[in-house]
Amino acid sequence: MMTPEDGFEARLRTAFEKADANITPDAHFTRHVESRLGKPLNSRTMVLGGAGASGSAIAASQLERLADGLQFHNPLLTQFFDLVGTQSVVAIVFTLVAGTFIYVLPGRRI
Amino acid sequence: MAAHDLELVGLVVATGDRHAFGQLVERYQTLVRAMLTRMTGNHALADDLAQEAFIKAYRKIGTFTGKGSFKSWLCKIAYTEFLQSLRKRKAAAAAMERYKAHQDMEERSAKWDSGDAMDLDRALAELSEVERTVIVLCFSSGMSHSEAAEVTGLPLGTVKSHINRGKAKMRALLETKEAVQV
Numbered sequence: 001m002m003t004p005e006d007g008f009e010a011r012l013r014t015a016f017e018k019a020d021a022n023i024t025p026d027a028h029f030t031r032h033v034e035s036r037l038g039k040p041l042n043s044r045t046m047v048l049g050g051a052g053a054s055g056s057a058i059a060a061s062q063l064e065r066l067a068d069g070l071q072f073h074n075p076l077l078t079q080f081f082d083l084v085g086t087q088s089v090v091a092i093v094f095t096l097v098a099g100t101f102i103y104v105l106p107g108r109r110i
Numbered sequence: 111m112a113a114h115d116l117e118l119v120g121l122v123v124a125t126g127d128r129h130a131f132g133q134l135v136e137r138y139q140t141l142v143r144a145m146l147t148r149m150t151g152n153h154a155l156a157d158d159l160a161q162e163a164f165i166k167a168y169r170k171i172g173t174f175t176g177k178g179s180f181k182s183w184l185c186k187i188a189y190t191e192f193l194q195s196l197r198k199r200k201a202a203a204a205a206m207e208r209y210k211a212h213q214d215m216e217e218r219s220a221k222w223d224s225g226d227a228m229d230l231d232r233a234l235a236e237l238s239e240v241e242r243t244v245i246v247l248c249f250s251s252g253m254s255h256s257e258a259a260e261v262t263g264l265p266l267g268t269v270k271s272h273i274n275r276g277k278a279k280m281r282a283l284l285e286t287k288e289a290v291q292v
Contacts, residue, residue, distance in 0.1 A: 016250040
């Protein structure tokens with residue numbers, strides 16, 4: 001047998017159902033959430049990017065001497081280093097390393 | 111056949127599949143938006159909080175152990191988002207928020223052409239924060255008392271007490287209004 005309390009609960013549920021019926025699925029809402037997924041915070045990206053770039057610049061300037069001492073058996077590789085310059089190659093490598101840090105650390109999933 | 115929540119969660123955890131997460135958003139957006147609309151009394155604010163809740167859920171999805179339901183886990187994040195927003199809006203802004211929420215409710219009721227939502231929101235506004243939360247979780251989001259306890263982090267007995275008190279207040283408010291209308 002239904003008590004007055006049960007009756008009120010049923011009415012309350014119906015009232016919520018009626019009120020919530022106005023909130024319908026919104027494709028724009030889903031699209032907006034999806035577009036924001038994986039985007040790191042700007043401040044975090046800037047801090048990480050700045051740290052990565054500074055580190056790369058320091059490392060590239062320090063490791064130039066090390067790279068100068070390298071001997072390549074492959075003539076193509078030797079030619080490439082001569083053309084681009086050791087410092088540029090080292091800078092490119094470290095920029096790639098820094099870029100990977102910026103991409104991975106803020107929580108992006110590959 | 112629609113994929114089970116756990117299958118979609120597994121896909122998101124393993125591959126970061128945004129489309130799989132989009133399916134979860136599609137599935138639960140109405141529930142979360144309705145819950146936050148009833149809690150805040152403000153449609154636009156509720157949608158903003160719901161977006162933040164889904165984005166946090168995506169970032170933290172690796173922490174979902176599958177012990178409880180995905181729905182409870184997601185509602186807990188949405189509830190935390192609501193509490194954080196409440197703290198920010200409190201103090202000096204509280205009076206302005208109530209005014210804005212009231213205006214928003216009036217606009218909505220005019221747009222929806224229904225008195226039910228407005229009466230309900232007005233009655234909910236008379237409850238304490240925690241009473242409103244557990245009433246919304248149980249009667250709007252369809253949660254059990256145990257699930258509401260899990261979402262709010264309150265003991266089960268406390269949840270039941272708040273529900274009883276909230277229900278009694280709403281009953282008094284809604285039935286008084288009916289008596290006046292008759």
